[in-house]
Amino acid sequence: MDRHSISDIGTRLEHLNDLRDLWNDARTSLLNRSYHLNDHEKALIPILDKAIALIDEHLQKDYRSHIYGREINALPPASSIEGGRGTPLRNRKDK
Numbered sequence: 001m002d003r004h005s006i007s008d009i010g011t012r013l014e015h016l017n018d019l020r021d022l023w024n025d026a027r028t029s030l031l032n033r034s035y036h037l038n039d040h041e042k043a044l045i046p047i048l049d050k051a052i053a054l055i056d057e058h059l060q061k062d063y064r065s066h067i068y069g070r071e072i073n074a075l076p077p078a079s080s081i082e083g084g085r086g087t088p089l090r091n092r093k094d095k
Helices: 007-033 039-067 069-075
Strands: none
Touching: 007 039
């Protein structure tokens, strides 16, 4: 499989994350100067919100369906692992 093809899950997720970051930066930029926005720019904010939500949903779907996602999602929560994050300090072996 070609590393840069759309069928390569890692590359696709990387590109989708880059696109999400770009849209989020645009949204943040608009919100930071919200008192100077014209009507067109004000209309872009809810569109960007919907686009970011859609890409987040798509990223989560791809992550869950990918073998790494399935394996990671099957792991027990960190708090249930002895000495893991969320374990009370008095119960940790490394104190």
